[in-house]
């Protein structure tokens with residue numbers, strides 16, 4: 001697309017979930033459908049950006065409208081990490097909408113794990129995955145090159161003790177990104193649906209750049225939410 005507010009800008013977007021293999025037939029995964037990431041890719045493309053989508057496991061494949069975007073398919077968090085790291089430096093904006101597994105099985109079994117004869121259940125030991133978002137922010141800040149705007153996502157259920165907005169504010173500070181999109185998630189909320197509820201929070205520095213920034217709250221379609229996030233990239 002010619003013109004548009006993001007013409008000539010490169011936007012890197014991660015979407016879907018990561019899968020951490022346990023053995024050749026099993027993995028640890030999550031319920032991310034990739035719909036929000038696809039909507040973001042579509043909105044960025046409509047705004048004229050050159051879009052690269054790093055796609056983990058997705059319920060839905062990119063439709064024909066996304067034929068002109070580059071799609072890089074990945075499985076594990078390690079693969080997503082490598083795909084983002086090798087492209088982030090050239091990107092003007094990075095949007096980490098993927099649901100990245102925080103942990104992976106410490107050991108991969110090269111043959112299918114069997115039920116043991118004595119009835120004992122296997123114990124799966126986990127180890128930490130790299131935090132792609134935090135690492136990209138740290139590298140950009142250290143080198144002084146890379147995406148000017150980095151957008152993180154936070155999927156929070158909240159509970160009696162913690163307010164999701166407060167959790168998101170803490171996460172925004174901890175990750176050091178410019179914008180954080182809070183998703184209210186739960187058994188019957190958000191995952192796989194076309195509707196969503198988001199808040200967009202901005203860091204203090206980003207608020208100074210974005211004139212008149214007010215935290216946004218949208219209850220609507222993932223398409224509407226995506227349009228608002230993309231609008232924040234070119235404000």
Ligand code: C5P
Nearest residue numbers: 096098100102129130131132133152153
């Ligand atoms: O820490 P938490 O998983 O809640 O943070 C969510 C945000 O961080 C999302 O934007 C997600 O894509 C990103 N993330 C990441 N690497 C991880 C875990 C999360 O980039 N290992």
